[in-house]
Amino acid sequence: MGIWSLLPIACGTSAGDRQLPPYLDESVSLEERIEDAMKRMTLEEKIAVLHAQSKFSSRGVPRLGIPELWCTDGPHGIRAEGAWDEWRQAGWTNDSCTAFPALTCLTATWNPAMSALYGRSIGEEARYRDKDVLLGPGVNIYRTPLNGRNFEYMGEDPYLASRMVVPYVQEVQKNGVAACVKHFALNNQESSRHTTDVDVDDRALYEIYLPAFRAAVQEGGAWSVMGSYNLYRGEHGCHNRRLLCDILKGEWGFDGAVISDWGGTHNTEQAIANGLDLEFGTWTNGLSSGAKNAYDSYHLAFPYLDLLRRGVVSESDLDDKVRRVLRLNFRTAMNTRKPFGSLNSPEHLMAARQIACEGIVLLKNEGEILPINPSGVKKIAVIGENAVKMMTVGGGSSSLKARYECSPLEGIVKAVGDRVDVIYERGYIGGLSPMSDGVVAGYDLSESRTADELLVDALTAARTADVVLFFGGLNKNSHQDCEDSDRLSLSLPYDQDRLIRELAQVNRNLVVVNISGNAVSMPWIAEVPAVVQGWYLGSEAGYALSDVLFGKVNPSGKLPFTFPVHLEDNGAHATNSYMPGPGVNRYAEGLFVGYRWHEKQGVAPLFAFGHGLSYTTFEISDVRMDRDRLTKSGSLHLTARLTNTGERSGSEVVQLYIGDEKSSLPRPVKELKGFEKVTLNPGEERTVNFIITPDDLKYYDDEKHAWVVEPGRFTAHVGVSSADIRGTVAFYYDA
Template structure:
C-alpha cells in the first residue's frame, strides 16, 4: 500500500468515516494527519459547483461556468481531438473552482431513444462512446484532477433507476454495455468511476462482485476509486467488500458505524478497509497537489472558453436534409425567423448537469453579424406544448412575406430530464401544427432542431432543409447561424440511429422496466446493429450527415494490422469527412450483427484534394466474448472490411482472412433463432432464457409482502397502511396538478426525487435528517402499523438528536 504508515496512524473509526462524504459534495478530512477533503462536482459539459445550499438535482444555481455542448452533441463530431480539447477546458475551469473530481463523462449506451438522460450520453455504439470518453478523460486529467466516468453499468433507463434489476446476458454485457467503460479505464486511465443506482442480474452494481472485482479490478487492472451515485448505496459493507471506496453524500456517520461494527465483529477483515482507504488517499493527495501550486490559475478567460464552446458546437451540428440546395442561405434571402427556441435557446439538458452559463448567445441578437437578412420574428408556439392559434396565425402572416422560413423546433427542458423517461418520440403537437400551417403559405422551410435524443419526423416531407444542433451549449445559437450562412461547412454525423417510428426500436417491447426488472431480450442488437442486420428501414442511419461538398472514396488496401484508402473532395467547398470502418464476419457459426463500428477518422480536405486515410486495427476489431471459455476470443473466418460514410452508405469493401483462437462455438443455433437472424425485436422469454443460461426472475412486485427498504414510494399505491395509500394519492395528484398549471419542471421533480425513490433513499439522501432506525418506523406506518410506527420514528429521532448533541459537546471539549 502507498500510504501504509499514514493509515497505521488512523483509528478504525477514522478510517470508516473516510468512506463517506463530509457533506453533499465534499469528502471527509482529517486535520490531525494533514488529510484534506476533496470537492466533487457535476460537470459532464460544464462545472456545476454550488456556492450556497447544495442539492443534486439542479435546483440551486451554481457558480457561472462555460456550458459546453452535451455529450450527445459532441458525439456527432466524431472527433477525439475535439473531445480532448473540451476535457482540457473543463479541467481548467475545475482547477479554477478548486474541484478535485469532475463527475463525468457519462457513457451509458443509448439502448432506447426514450431514456430521459440520453442527452448526457454519447452514442448507441460502445466503440465511439469509449473513444470519445477516453479523450475527455485525458483532457480533464491533464490538469492533475480526476474525471469520473459514469454510470457503471447498464443504467439505461431513468424510471425506477434506483431499484430496477437489469437482466442481461454476459456476452451482451461485455460487448455492448461494458466496452466503452473498458476503453475509458484502459485508454483514458480515469482515476474515478461512479457506480450506477440499478441492480445487475440480481445484485446492486456497487455490491456486484462480478462487475466490481472480477471485471473492473482483476481483468481491467483498475486501481482507482469507485464512488456511489448520490444516495446509491444499499448495503454499505457489501459495497466496501466489492471495492466501492466512497459513498456520497454524507449519511451523518450512520454507515461509518456499520463498517466499524463489521470489522469489529470479524465480518470483514480490516485490511479490506485499509486497501480502500489507501486508494482514496491516493486520489485525495494526487488531485490536491494542483491546488497547492502558487501558480495555479484561479480564474479562466471567459471569452476564450466561450469561443471554444462555439467551435465544438460548429463541428457537432448535423445537416440532415438539403433539398434543392436550400442551404447555405443566400445573403439576399429575406428570412422569417419563427419558433420560441430562436428567442430562448434550448441548449442543455435538465437535472444534475444544469450549468449556469457565463454567457448565452441569442439567435435574434446574432443574426445581424451573420450577414443574413431577417424581416421579423414570431414565437409561433408556446414552449411547453399549450395550443395557441393566434401565435400560429401571426407566424403565418410573417412567413408569407419571406423567401425562406427558419423554423426553430425541438423538445423542451421538462421533456428531457434526469430522473424520468420520455413518454414518446414525438415533437410536441403544437409545433407540428405550426409547421403544417407554415407549409401552406411558404414552400421554403428550413427546420433548426434542438433536442438531445432521437425524435420521429413524419413531417419531414414538408421541409426543404433540416439542421440538427442537438443541445449545443451556450454558444450554440451563433454556431448554428455560421452553418446556416455557409461560414462553416457542416461535418457532424449522427452517433445514433433515427428510426421511422418508435415501435421499430428493438427494445420497445421491453422498455422501461416498470416494476422489479427490465429484460434486455434484444441482446446485442441495439441501434444500427439491429436495423442493419434485420433490414429494417430507418429515417436516418447511424453515422449519417450531409455536407456542402461531396466526397469520393477509392483505393482500399488491407493487411492484418490496418486498412488504408483514399478520400477525395469532389465538390467546390473545403470540408471535413468522417470515414467509418465497419467489420462483419462472413461466418455464421457465432451470431453477430451484420457489421460493427471498429474505427473512424475525421479528415479535412480542400476541393479537389485527395488524402490517404489509415485506420489501424486493435484488440477489439475481431473479438467476441465466448460465454463458455469466459474470455475474449477471435473466430477464424473471413471478415468483411467495410469503409462507409454511414452505416448504410458503404463506399469500399474488401475481405480479410483472420486466424482464430480456436475456441468452440458457445451456442446451440437451433435454440436461438432470433439472435442468429438478428430479428431480435420481440424475443420470447424461453429463447431469452436460452441465451441467459438460466430462468428470468419474476418481473412484477409481490403485493402480498410488506414494503421494505428497496421498495419504492410508488408502491405505496398498494400498501397496507391507509396513510401510505393517501400519501401516494397526494403525490400523484400533486404531479397531475403541477403539470396542469404549467409547472412541468416541478412536476418532474416529484417523479424524480419522490415517486421512484426507494425508501432507503430517505436515509441515504437526507444527510442524516432521517436515519435507518427512523426509516424502520416509517415502514411500520406504510405497512399498516401507524401508531407503533409513529412512536418508533419519534423515539429514534429523539435518540439521534441526543447522540448528535453529545458528539458536539465531545468535539467542543476536544
C-alpha cells in the same frame, strides 16, 4: 496557518530542520505515501474519509494535513456552487461557468481532437473552481431514444464512445482533477432507475455496454468511477460485486475509487463487501434523521464503524477502500504540482463554439437551401420557442449557471446585422417558467395567446419571409431530455408536427433545426427541404448555429446514434423489452443495439448511424488492402482515397466497418472498427489509412468467458455512414 504549524516537530530539531513526512513528500512514490498515511490514521479517521460531509464534499484527515475532497457535477460545465446540505444554489456571484455542448454533440464531431479540447477546457474550469472530482463523462449506451439522459452520453456504438471518452478523461486529469466516469453500468433509462433490475446476457454486456468504461479506465487512466442507480443481478450498481469487484477492479485492474451516485447506496453490508469506496447523497436532509450529524448515519460511516468495533467485518476491505480514496486525494487535492486553471476564458468560449460547430449535423438539404446567403434574402422568419429558450439550464444534474448563453435568435440577428429583417414568432408553448434551477431565463416566456393564435401568427410571419428557420425539438423539461424521467414517445411535443407541416405549406424555403439530445420522429420529413440536428450547444449555441446556417462553417457532424422512423424500429421496443416500471428488465435484443438491430432486421432508419451531410461533396475510391489474409500475430493495412469533389473546403468522416461472413454465434452484419475525420480543400485528395488486427475481429464467448476470433472470411466496409458504404474488400483470418 499552514499544514506545518499543525504537525509535530521532532525532538531536538528547529523549524528550519523539519523534514517532510513521507506521505507529504511528493518525491516519494505514490504508493509509499499512501502506506505511510495509512499507518498514521486512526480507525475513526479511516471511516471518516469514506463518506460525505456535505452535499458535494467528503472529509480529509485534518490532523495530518490531508484536505477534503470536493466534487462537482458535469459533464458539460462546472455546476454552480451549492448550499452545504441542500440542492439549492449557494447564491455566489463568481461561480458562472462556460457551458460546453452536451456530450451527444461532442460525440457527433467524430473527432478525438475535439474530445481532448473539451476535456482540457472543462478540466481547467474545474481546477479554477478548486474542484477535485468532475462527475463525468457519461458513457452509458444509447439503447432507446426514450432515455431521458441520452443527451449526456456518447451514443449507441461502443467503439465510437471508447475512442471519444479516452482523450476527455486524459485531458481533464492533466489539470489534477479526477474524471469520474459514469454510470457504471447498464443505466440505460431514467424511469424507475432505482428499481430496474437489468437482465442482460454476457455477450451484450461485454461487447456493447462495457467497452467505453473499459477504455476510460485502461486507456484513459480514469481516477474514479461512479456506480449506477439500477440493479444488475439483484444488486444495485453502487455495490455490485460482479461489476465493481470482479470486472472493474479484478479484470480491468482499476486502482481508483468507486463513488456512489447520490442516493445510490442502500445496504451497509453490501457497500462494505461489494466494491463501494466513497459514499455520497444517502441521507442529506439536514438533521431530521435524529442523529447528531446526518452524514455519520451513512452506510459507510457509524454503521460500518460499529461492525468493525464488534469484529463482524474485517479491516481488509476497509484498508482497500481507504487506500483508494487516499490515492484519489493524493492525485487531486494533495497534488501541489497541478497547473492553474481558468474560468470563462476566451479560449474556453472559442473551444465551446468550435466543438458545437463540428458537432452540428446536416441531416437533409434538398435543393441546397442551405447555406443561406444573407445578401440574397430580405426577410428571415424565425419560428419556435427553442429559438429563445435557455438550454444550459434544466435537465437534472447537468444544469448549469452559464456566464451567458447566446440563443439561436440572438446568433442569427448578430450574423445578418441590419442587412436582413429578422422577425420572430414563438409558434408553440413548451414552458412558461421564468426560472430554471435558480437561473432566470434570458427571454420572457410568459404568454397570453392561445395555441391557435400562436399558430396563426407564425404562419403569417412565414408567408412574407424569404426563408423560415424553425427551432423546435425537446427542451430539458420533465419527459423531454431530463434526468429522472424518460420520454413518453418518439414524437415531438407541444403539437410541433402540425406547426411544421403548416409552415411547409405556406413557405417551401423551410429549415427545421431540431434542438435535442435524442432522435425524434419526423412524419413531415418529405415536406421539409432542410433539416439540421442542433443538439444542446452550450454558451455559444446561437453563434455556432448561425455559423453553420449561413455557411461560415461547413457542417461536418455525424450522428452518434440511429434515428428510427418509428419507435418500434428500435431493438429495445421491437422486442418489447423497454420497461419503464420497476422490476426485472430483460434486454431481449441482446447485442443488436442501434444500427446493429436495423441491419439484422432489414429495417431502414430515418437517418443512419454516422450520417451527416456537407455543403461540399466527397468521393471515396480505391479501397484496398495490402494483402488478403490476417494471421494471429499480424495486421492488415487498408487504404482508401478520399477526394473533395465539390466547391467548398470541408471535412468528411471516413468510417470502417467489419463484418464476419460466417460465425458459430450470431453477430451483427457489420460493426464500426475505425474512423478518421479528414479536412480537404476543393479538388484535394488524401489517402486514409486503417490498420486491422485480430482484436478487430473478436467477439465475446460467454461460455469461455473470453474474447475469441474464428478463422474465416471477413468483409471490410468503408463508407460515410452505416448505410452509405462506398467500397468493400474481403479478407481471411487464419488462426
